[in-house]
Amino acid sequence: MSDTTTPPAEPYTLASPLDALDWRNRAAELGTPYYTPQRPTPIADPYPVIFNADVAALLGLDAEAMQTAGYATVLSGNALPAAAAPVSHRYGGHQFGLWAGQLGDGRAITLGDIETESGQVYDIQLKGAGATPYSRFADGRAVLRSTIREFLASEALAALRIPTTRALSIVGSDMPIYRETAETAAILTRVAPSHVRFGSFEMLFYDRRFDALAPLADAVISTHHPEIAAITDPATRYRHWVAHVVECTATLVADWQAVGFCHGVLNTDNMSILGQTLDYGPFGFLDRFNPEWICNHTDAGGRYTYRQQPQVGLWNLGRFVQAVLPLLDDDPEEAVAIGQSLLDAYRETFDAAWLARMRAKLGLTDAKDTDRALIESLLQCMATDGADFTRVFRGLCAVSGASGGHEAAFVDEFVDREAARGWLAEWRTRLGDTNADDAARAARMKGVNPKYILRNYLAQQAIEQAQAGDYSALERLHDVLRRPFDEQPENADYARLPPDWARGLVLSCSA
Structure with a gap:
């Protein structure tokens, strides 16, 4: 059930950097059958959890001014930028291979889209801001646990130079949210050029609203x-x-x-x-x-x-x-x-x-027909031993092109060290002329083989501390993940093998 004990959100009347943004609200203008006007449902006593200055910079926001102004009020949905036109998006989708029908933004409300001075467009969306017409029987809320995971994951992939939505902030509330157990609520501010999905077009197709396909396609094409x-x-x-x-x-x-x-x-x-x-x-x-x-x-x-x-x-x-x-x-x-x-x-x-990506990970600067076999033989060695994906490739960066040089960082990741050395011999043969400059090759390889990734147990440790009211582990992990290719010797513990209990952790869709 949604929280109906508080009044509807009002326009944000405090001096807010958000009001200075160039709000365009293209989704609200497009209207039905794509979007439905939807104001967030205010939440009790929101408080700041974490704010991302990197994403603020993308939007042209003054991060210090946002925090001074008290971002928890506006980025919880309790108050709105005066020029925003919030909507929820209608879409469908195939889930696990089967058509699931209408789904939609069950717990996401887009405040509107803005255009930066460079001409880049961004949707600003609150995830967990209350029920929408597409919530079905859910409450439209998100919990702190899942919100932290999305914040960290999206920022980790962005730092790895992988296209992704971004996370501007997390706002918390002690309002109880019931999933498997009672948890506390949180709202993630998610940022992306667009939140339109494959399912946005599928919904129209299955509704036989073929006339509605072109306006949505044209909106995407003209904007992006x-x-x-x-x-x-x-x-x-x-x-x-x-x-x-x-x-x-x-x-x-x-x-x-x-x-x-x-x-x-x-x-x-x-x-x-x-x-x-x-x-x-x-x-x-x-x-x-x-x-x-x-x-x-x-x-x-x-x-x-x-x-x-x-x-x-x-x-x-x-x-x-x-x-x-x-x-x-x-x-x-x-x-x-x-x-x-x-x-x-x-x-x-x-x-x-x-x-191309795998050749770069191996330090190869040209292409040969035999490269696929070389890559796949390494992956097979890794699968046979259950070697750590990230540490194997990072360890390879330290190996000399000359036989027998600096092999431990790579070989020690394997149970079958002889098999690992056998693969290294093939790799060295393939390197050819690039053997001459190990330092330059190692630098290139370190630029594509991260030392730090978001391991599930690290996220879980940050979550548990945050649930106890301590956000320092969350902030430190976020800072580490912002620089995944750097050595960061002071943070080397974040690159170690996960403890036995944490290897291969699986998760549910609960949010």
Whole structure:
């Protein structure tokens, strides 16, 4: 149930840096059947948990002024920027391969979108700000636990240079929220160029609202793809747009695979139309390398394992392309053929992107046909021993190109050290002329092989301290994750192997 004991949110009347932003409110202007006006439901006694100066800078916000003004009031939804026009978004989705019907923003309210001085557009969204028309029987709230996890995960991926939504702040409240047990409430301020999803178009398709597809597509294209918007022929314009969605989705999944990130719940309603990582539920970074690892304990069939993510990306694109077929050609048969040809580009794009990322991780500066076999043989060694994904690649950065030089950082990650040394011999042969400058190669490799990732047990430790009212562990972990490629000797404990109890932790979708 939603909290109805407090009055509706009022316009933010205090001096707030948010009021100085250039609010455009494109979603509110687009209106139905895409968005529904929805004001947040105020929450009792909100207080600050963490504020992200990096994201404030993206928005053109003065971080110090935001904190001085008391950001908890406005970023809880208890008060609104005067120019904001809050809405909730209507969409559907395929969940675990089955059409789930209407879903929508059940606990997210977009205050509006703003445009920065550079022309970049950002939605500013409150997640956990109360019930919406799409909450069904839920309360529209989020708990501190899941809010911290999304804050840390989105910022960790951003620092890894992987497209993602961002997190501006967390605001807490002692209001009890009931999930498996009673927890406290929290509101995450999430920022992204757009929160439109594959499921946004699927909902229209399954409603047979084919007339509504073009206005939503045009809104996305005109705001985010001006070079595509300049194409005058509508069918050609939409085909170029769909080709771009296929490409950016393929490269996003390649990014995930290259750092061992598992999304955990790759339903079509969790797939961004801009190719950004969206909706952090039961995610996880690989510890002990297992391509079949299931990080979501509700994924009984293993649909969303690490190995499956590339194929699921293609399957989800298939559902998106099906939804927008009416835009591709007036002839249904021709539209299907065009859609299939656009989808056919996915595998080649993914393979090229994945190989490029993996070659960089190995310090290779050119491409050879044998590279895939070299990469896959390393992954097989890692899987056989359950070696730590992140530490293996980081350890390889320290290995000399000369035989026998500085091998321990890599070899010691394996149980079968002879197999690891055998692979190193193949790698050294492949390095060829790059052997001459170990220092330069190591620097390149350290720039793509992180030392620090968001391990589940680290997030859990920060959560437990935060639940006790101490946010210092959260702030320190966030600071470490902002610099994942740096050595940070003072924070070396964050890069150690997880304790035995924490390896392979799985999570639920509970929020």
